[in-house]
Amino acid sequence: MSDRKIYADATAALEGILKDGMTLMSGGFGLCGIPETLIDAVKASGVKGLTVISNNAGVDGIGLGVLLESKQISTMISSYVGENKMFAEQYLNGDLEVVFTPQGTLSEQIRAGGAGIPAFFTKTGVGTLVAEGKEVRNFDGEDYVMERGLTADVALVHAYMADKEGNLVFRKTARNFNPMMATAGRITVAEVEHLVEPGEIDPDHIVVPGIYVQRIVHVPNPVKHIEQRTTRPRKQVA
């Protein structure tokens, strides 16, 4: 197996594919399973006017928060963005446009986009602000709103493990938006914690087939962040 999909570092993995005004997808839920090293490399590239599709917007100083800080994002398509002071500021003063999208609609838009489906109907959001200006159609006595599929110029994803073909495996809830985004990027770049030879991952366990992954960067032992550290007391031994 050649190393044609393997890049030495995040900067090399993004070489030649970033441009001002492009649409970027970024995987993760909160700070869980975000392609943090790639996001930092996007910042370093200085590319601006980005439309970013991501469930959340990071926090100040971590994840997409760094791209907000540097004002490289002009539009966010997200379901929830509560954890970010920088975000609030830019949103309230009009520097940042936000398209609030119900979480399940967002993930289905991305899944549909990757699967070549330009639009679909969902009952989510019927009769709310979300449905304004969109086609509503009645099926079997119930109203549904039409939502468009979403694709991106580049999708940035995080995976637990990849082989050199780009077959991806995820760990626990760090899977979240990463598999759909991998399918919806015209170029998908994966940052992976473990990189192995083809054949080392049981083909039955592969979640994202390598056809969706064009570039891979190996980031061993990444720092992972916890937003809400919740614990329970250990049972006291009498």
Place this chain on the structure above:
Amino acid sequence: MAWTREQMAQRAAQELEDGFYVNLGIGIPTLVSNYIPEGMEIQLQSENGMLGMGPFPYEGEEDADLINAGKQTVTELPTTSYFSNADSFAMIRGGHINLSILGAMQVAQNGDLANWMIPGKMVKGMGGAMDLVAGVKKVIVVMEHTAKGDPKLLKSCNLPLTGKGVVDMVITDMAVFEFDKSGETPRMKLIELADGVALEDVKAATEAEFEVAV
């Protein structure tokens, strides 16, 4: 006298049934997991992409890759499965989840729910709430009966809606209401008073019109 947050959660737990798949929102709804009756099998769904959610981890055992939809660290169980967010909402939208318990800012007498935005204030987003109320078989709202003395149970919501006619039951610190959806428009019915709360107290604290069936 009225119910505490714990008592409200305890009352909501009475709506659980053996074998239910349940999604719990943030706040009081989360407390419901403390009152699952002994011997009852309930699988909790976390919409980021997990079914069979366990309790918070012991200190020192937190895993950054294992969080719930509130971004809190949780644990897995022998029944746990992980899946993508699209699969998670297929489960929700497809009507496979039996029960969703969530908070609200306002509920109207026709079952409309508002819980995601206050115009003029910083909007954080709806997260998965619109999908949950549209797709889950039964939707229970658990909330304080009033906000700073103002009724939250209204004739119609004046905040932007999360869902239209989606609420099946409301549990507040003062009472329990059910929505009868057999007719053209849902009808709100008072079915239970909290300990030490009189019907007159509930009427005084409620703008919505409701039938009394206690």
